[in-house]
Amino acid sequence: xxxFTSRYMRxxxxxxxxxxxxxxxxxxxxxxxxxxxxxxxxDFGATTLPPSRLHWFGTDNFGRDIFSRVAAGAVIDxxxxxxxxxxxxxxGIAVGLVAxxxxxxxxxxxxRITDVVWAFPFYVLVxxxxxxxxxxEGNLYIAFFLVNWVGYARIVRGEVLLISRLEYIEAxxxxxxxxxxxxxxxxxxxAVSPALxxxxxxxxxxxxxxxxxxxxxxxxxxxxxEWGLLIVDSIDYMRQAPWMTLFPGLALxxxxxxxxxxxxxxAQTLRPEGR
Amino acid sequence: MTIRLKLLLAxxxxxxxxxxxxxxxxxxxxxxxxxxxxxxxDPIATSDNGSIWTQLLIFDTLIRPDKAGTGLEPGLAASWxxxxxxxxxxxxxxxxxxxxxxxxxxxxxxxxxxxxGVDEKxxxxxxxxxxxxxxxxxxxxxxxxxxxxxxxxxxxxxxxAAILPEKLVTEQGDAFFEHPVGSGPFMLxxxxxxxxxxxxxxxxxxxxxxxxxxxxxLDIVAEPTARVLRLEAGEADVxxxxxxxxxxxxxxxxGITVGSAIPYRSDFVLLNNTRPPFDNVDVRQALNYAVDKxxxxxxxxxxxxxxxATAMPVMAYADESLKPYPYDPAKxxxxxxxxxxxxxxxxxxxxxxxxxxxxxxxxALQAMLGQVGVKAEIQMIEGGTMxxxxxxxxxxxxLSFATSDTVDPDQLIGFLAVNPERANAYHTQWQxxxxxxxxxxxxxxxNGPERGAMFKEMVEVxxxxxxxxxxxxxxxxxxxxxxxxxxxxxxxxxxxxxDVTISE
Numbered sequence: 001x002x003x004f005t006s007r008y009m010r011x012x013x014x015x016x017x018x019x020x021x022x023x024x025x026x027x028x029x030x031x032x033x034x035x036x037x038x039x040x041x042x043d044f045g046a047t048t049l050p051p052s053r054l055h056w057f058g059t060d061n062f063g064r065d066i067f068s069r070v071a072a073g074a075v076i077d078x079x080x081x082x083x084x085x086x087x088x089x090x091x092g093i094a095v096g097l098v099a100x101x102x103x104x105x106x107x108x109x110x111x112r113i114t115d116v117v118w119a120f121p122f123y124v125l126v127x128x129x130x131x132x133x134x135x136x137e138g139n140l141y142i143a144f145f146l147v148n149w150v151g152y153a154r155i156v157r158g159e160v161l162l163i164s165r166l167e168y169i170e171a172x173x174x175x176x177x178x179x180x181x182x183x184x185x186x187x188x189x190x191a192v193s194p195a196l197x198x199x200x201x202x203x204x205x206x207x208x209x210x211x212x213x214x215x216x217x218x219x220x221x222x223x224x225x226e227w228g229l230l231i232v233d234s235i236d237y238m239r240q241a242p243w244m245t246l247f248p249g250l251a252l253x254x255x256x257x258x259x260x261x262x263x264x265x266x267a268q269t270l271r272p273e274g275r
Numbered sequence: 276m277t278i279r280l281k282l283l284l285a286x287x288x289x290x291x292x293x294x295x296x297x298x299x300x301x302x303x304x305x306x307x308x309x310x311x312x313x314x315x316x317d318p319i320a321t322s323d324n325g326s327i328w329t330q331l332l333i334f335d336t337l338i339r340p341d342k343a344g345t346g347l348e349p350g351l352a353a354s355w356x357x358x359x360x361x362x363x364x365x366x367x368x369x370x371x372x373x374x375x376x377x378x379x380x381x382x383x384x385x386x387x388x389x390x391x392g393v394d395e396k397x398x399x400x401x402x403x404x405x406x407x408x409x410x411x412x413x414x415x416x417x418x419x420x421x422x423x424x425x426x427x428x429x430x431x432x433x434x435x436a437a438i439l440p441e442k443l444v445t446e447q448g449d450a451f452f453e454h455p456v457g458s459g460p461f462m463l464x465x466x467x468x469x470x471x472x473x474x475x476x477x478x479x480x481x482x483x484x485x486x487x488x489x490x491x492x493l494d495i496v497a498e499p500t501a502r503v504l505r506l507e508a509g510e511a512d513v514x515x516x517x518x519x520x521x522x523x524x525x526x527x528x529x530g531i532t533v534g535s536a537i538p539y540r541s542d543f544v545l546l547n548n549t550r551p552p553f554d555n556v557d558v559r560q561a562l563n564y565a566v567d568k569x570x571x572x573x574x575x576x577x578x579x580x581x582x583x584a585t586a587m588p589v590m591a592y593a594d595e596s597l598k599p600y601p602y603d604p605a606k607x608x609x610x611x612x613x614x615x616x617x618x619x620x621x622x623x624x625x626x627x628x629x630x631x632x633x634x635x636x637x638x639a640l641q642a643m644l645g646q647v648g649v650k651a652e653i654q655m656i657e658g659g660t661m662x663x664x665x666x667x668x669x670x671x672x673x674l675s676f677a678t679s680d681t682v683d684p685d686q687l688i689g690f691l692a693v694n695p696e697r698a699n700a701y702h703t704q705w706q707x708x709x710x711x712x713x714x715x716x717x718x719x720x721x722n723g724p725e726r727g728a729m730f731k732e733m734v735e736v737x738x739x740x741x742x743x744x745x746x747x748x749x750x751x752x753x754x755x756x757x758x759x760x761x762x763x764x765x766x767x768x769x770x771x772x773x774d775v776t777i778s779e
Contacts, residue, residue, distance in 0.1 A: 042642045044574040061520065062574075062638060135655060217628025217655040223638045236500055236518035236631055 007269045014265015020258035028074045037065030039072040039225050048241040058243040060234070066244065069225035070251050076226045078255065080137070081207045084144035089199050091145070092152025093192060099153070100160025100191075101183050111157065117150045126209065127218065135218045140210065151202065152195050159191035193270035200263025204256045211252055227252045303777050305488045305759070308502045308511040312495045313472060316463070317452040318437040319390060319397040327434045327680070328769045329472055329493065334437035334457035337366050337384065337416075338428075340682045344539065344766025345591070347432055347682065351379060351458060351481075352416075357428055361721050364406075364418040364428055372479035373440050374462040381411030386441035388418070388431070399435040401697065402426075402686075423719040425726065429683035460486045460773035470495055486773040499631065506531065506754055512777065513755040513762050515770075519577045519632060525754050533754040535579055538768040539588035539679035539687070540751075542633075544624070544640070544672050544744035545665060548705040552620055553671070559741040561610035563600035565647045566640060570602075572747050575635045580749040585738045586677065586691050586701075588748060590684055590766075592730035597738065599745065607647045619648020625664065625673040628655035632749070633674050640674075640744075665702040672744075677701065678768050684730050689714060692737045705742030 008014050037055070043063030051058040057066035099110040117125070129143035163169060164187065172182050211228025213219035220226040222233070227248040234244035311325030318330050337352040349355075353369035371379045392403035405424035410417040420427055430436065438458060444451045455463055460480050465473030474491040494511065496502045499518040503525065505511040517525055517533070526533040546553040546562070553559060568582040584597040611617060626637040634655070641651050651672065656664060665673050679687045692707070693714045694700040710733050717729040738745070751764040761774045 040642075042639065044570060047574070061635065131657075217657070221653050221655060222634065223641060223653065233634065235498070236520055238500065240520065240524065 004269060008265055011265040011268040013261045014268065017258050017261025017263075017265055020254065021262065024074055024078065024255055024258065027071050028078070031068060031071035035065070035068045035071070037068040039064060039068040040223060048237065048244070050241070051243050057247040058241065060230075060241070060244050061237060066230075066247055069230060070227070070247050073225040073227045073230060073248065074251065074255070076137075076220060076224060077207055077210060077252075080140065080210045080220075081203050081255075081259070083141060084148060084206045084210070085199050085203045087141075087145055088148035089152050089195060089202075092149035092154075093156050093188075093195055095149065095153040096156025096158075096195075097160055097183055097188060097191065100157040101164060101179065101187060107157075110153070114150045114153050117147060118154070120147075122147060123209070123212075126213065127216075130213065130218045135213075135221065137220050140213065140219055144206070144209075148202070148206070151198060155194050155198055156191050159194060160187055163187050163190050193266075197263055197267040197270060200259050200266060203259040204263075207252065207256055207259070303488045303779075304490045304492060305513070305772065305775060305777060306492045306494060306511045307513045307515070307772075308494045308496045308505050309515040310495070310497050310499065310502070311515075312469065313466075315452060316455045317396070317449075318435050318439075319394055319399060321434075322398055324678075324768065325495075330434050330437060331459070331769050332461045332474060332491070332772060333455055333459045333463055334434070334439070335371070335379075335459050336432055336434070336436050336438065338432045340432055340765065340767050342763075342765060342771075344682050347429070350432075351384070351438055359721075361423050361425055361428075362420045364420075364431075366416045366418075368414045368416065369481060371458050371481040373456050373458050374477040374479055375440070375443075375456050376479055377440060377442075379438060379440075379458050381414060381416045383441045384416045384438050385409040385411055386444070387439045388436060390439070390444075391435050397435070399433065402430040402433060402435065423721075425718055425721060426681075426683055426685040429681050429685065432682070433680050460771075461491060464490070480773070482773060487776040488772070491772055503754075506756065509756065512759045513753060513775075515751075515753050515764075517752060517754050519575075519579055519752070522577065522579065522752055522754075530757050531754055532757055533752065534763060535750045535752045536764050536766070537581065537748050537750045538764060538766045539590050539682075540676060540768060541583050541586045541588050541748050542636070542674070542676040542746045543583070543586045544746065545670070545675050545701060545703050546672055546705075546741075546743055547668060547670050548700075548703045548742055549668060550671060552614060552616060555614045556740060557610045557614040558616065559744075560600070561607040561614070561647065562644065562649070562744045563741050564603045564610065565607035565649065566600075566643050566744055566746065567602040568599060568745075568747055570643075571636060571639055575632065575639055576747065576749055579752055580747045583745045583747050585734055585745050586743055587684060587687060587734050587737065588679060590679065591682055592684055592727040594731045594734065597734065600738075600741075604647050611647060611649075616648075619650065621650040621652070622671040623654050624651045625661065625670050626653055626655050627658040627661050627674070629658045636746070637674055666698075668702065668704065673702075675701070676749075680767055682766070685718065688730065688733055688737075692733065692742070700742055703742040705740060707736055707740055710736045710740075 046059050046063035047061050049055055049059040055065050057070060060066055095110050099107040125147050126143045129146060130139055133139040169186060172186055210219055214226050214228030215232045220229060222229055230248035231245055237244050313326040313329040314323055315321050315326055316330060318334060321327060335351045337350050338347045339350040341348040351368060351371055352366035354367045356365045368381060373379060388403060389409060391397050391399055392406060405420050405427050406418045407421045408419040440456055443456055460477055461474035462477050464475040472493040476486050476489050499516060502514040503517050503521055506514045522533055525531055546559055548554055572578060572580050572582055582599050584599040589595060624637055626633050637653050641653060644651050664670055677687060677691060689696050690698050691701050692710055694704060694706040713729050713733050717726055720726040751768060753764055755762050758778050760776045764770050
């Protein structure tokens with residue numbers, strides 16, 4: 001573990017990404033404590049004020065403080081991004097591992113299911129599922145869980161097929177270790193790193209997808225300060241109060257870059273030196 | 276092919292110029308950018324604004340609402356006579372032609388009205404099937420009713436009663452509506468779904484010298500801000516519904532004029548009266564007291580509208596002194612306590628995700644209802660599914676609106692307050708037998724103060740019963756380049772273009 005940390009710290013991209021995520025976390029934790037503004041409080045006497053010392057990011061058309069809203073929105077967006085990445089990742093790793101290790105009809109069955117889900121464009125499938133279930137944060141999770149695991153399953157299966165042919169696995173089989181034991185102890189740790197790297201780039205896409213779905217009214221519901229919602233509600237004000245669009249957009253871009261850099265750091269750290 | 280076509284057009288323009296040296300040689304095009312797209316040109320099979328507005332530019336009706344929205348004026352009928360018992364309507368047709376040059380005959384009128392009343396596809400049967408006998412005599416059409424039905428006359432001014440050429444419709448069937456022929460000021464010359472509708476002046480139009488412009492382009496631009504940008508760039512001459520928050524800014528710009536009119540429209544929150552606690556009139560009234568409607572008009576509509584006393588627009592027979600529910604949160608809490616809900620309750624509010632004004636209204640409503648302990652969770656749905664969702668009764672509260680297509684209040688009161696009727700009190704399932712009786716009586720009473728008193732009473736009962744949270748009457752807004760003169764939105768929410776001129 002020590003070597004992992006020190007190797008990660010050698011990656012400039014990884015350190016920068018981690019730092020950026022820490023900044024986001026600090027803002028999320030500190031804003032409710034320090035900001036005098038309630039992100040939901042409507043004040044028709046203070047609408048569309050430009051950024052100032054009082055309102056760092058200005059106010060919106062309801063007189064709500066945009067800084068507080070962007071900070072409160074970070075909780076929603078990052079929660080969605082993390083849950084919508086890690087749950088499908090776990091599902092996908094399990095599927096890929098089982099399919100790749102056992103092969104035969106198990107592999108055929110699982111991979112054909114994967115292919116079917118994979119064949120649909122991502123947004124079409126998510127839109128269809130949310131459309132049927134109705135828009136809410138809970139249904140957003142369900143949609144992502146159902147769709148997002150396929151990438152992981154494919155990556156992990158490929159790795160497992162490679163590793164299964166290596167000599168130490170042959171040895172473990174000859175020593176009559178059970179299948180589950182071999183999978184968990186000898187294959188999983190070696191097959192999982194590309195999935196982790198992929199997860200970070202997936203997080204970038206997920207943050208954007210969540211915002212995009214809100215943009216269409218299919219994600220988180222107002223008045224939740226989710227970033228995509230903040231942006232869609234600002235469209236008509238873009239020319240008079242550009243700060244309403246700018247700051248949620250920057251927040252979205254900032255956390256996207258942060259995840260991408262962490263992914264890069266992980267990739268550099270986990271890259272097997274011999275291969 | 277296109278080059279040849281253009282040459283042909285150029286040649287014909289030149290020929291026209293030579294034949295009529297006094298008329299302007301420049302072919303003027305009026306470009307209108309709007310968000311509502313026509314779905315169909317069959318007047319009996321449509322109920323969306325995009326279709327209705329476009330149809331009214333192509334087709335004519337016998338009579339039509341006047342520009343002030345207070346009465347009816349001659350359309351294809353030059354004059355008419357209603358018998359004292361209201362059972363016989365006689366129309367004398369004017370000398371008019373369809374855009375293909377054939378004359379509009381009484382047979383065409385009979386065909387079109389029968390079609391609206393009995394055709395399988397007609398969504399407006401109830402409006403026309405009280406007319407039971409049709410007769411044509413010379414240039415007259417005589418319609419008879421078995422039972423007195425006062426709205427019958429008014430309903431002939433509806434777009435669904437548009438007069439179509441019998442021969443072409445029977446010959447071509449549904450294909451006719453792909454390239455319709457009417458007697459209105461314009462004819463359809465191009466239609467790209469999702470993008471634009473092109474109209475050309477009807478050379479045979481019965482109003483001499485109209486329309487003033489040669490062609491009209493209706494550009495479908497869904498995003499309101501994009502419409503404003505088009506106007507500022509000179510790519511549109513007129514835009515409908517600029518974003519409310521940008522109107523003040525637009526009006527201060529050189530070369531641009533903004534206009535605004537309050538049509539017969541009302542916005543409100545439907546309450547599902549079959550679901551507790553909305554089955555309790557105290558709760559429904561409490562919600563009406565809890566909403567600060569002045570604040571909505573000021574803060575969300577930027578003063579482009581007025582507070583509504585009920586969901587009935589202020590139109591013929593309206594009692595203009597009827598006061599809205601005042602904003603009184605204390606009274607609201609008191610009524611909720613009386614209903615056993617002193618601590619409030621939780622509910623859901625459906626909102627059309629594509630309606631920017633409604634999204635904002637919903638956020639403000641949520642905050643206002645929160646003040647009296649009612650926790651409303653906003654649920655956005657796609658506009659197209661709103662109607663089916665509320666019709667199926669799968670909602671608690673839903674932000675909605677209604678517009679009147681006629682100048683007579685019968686259409687809307689029937690739609691909003693009568694149950695059972697077309698929409699069962701607009702899907703609230705609220706029912707008041709006294710109001711139902713008055714509705715039946717009103718329809719059998721000839722126009723006059725007696726019928727007016729019935730409407731006033733119905734609206735009072737409707738307000739008292741509060742099946743909805745009554746909000747406001749929003750203005751329809753538009754903006755045009757200064758060179759465009761004579762554009763306006765009528766009380767029936769549509770617009771006419773035959774009087775619009777462009778000065779270069």
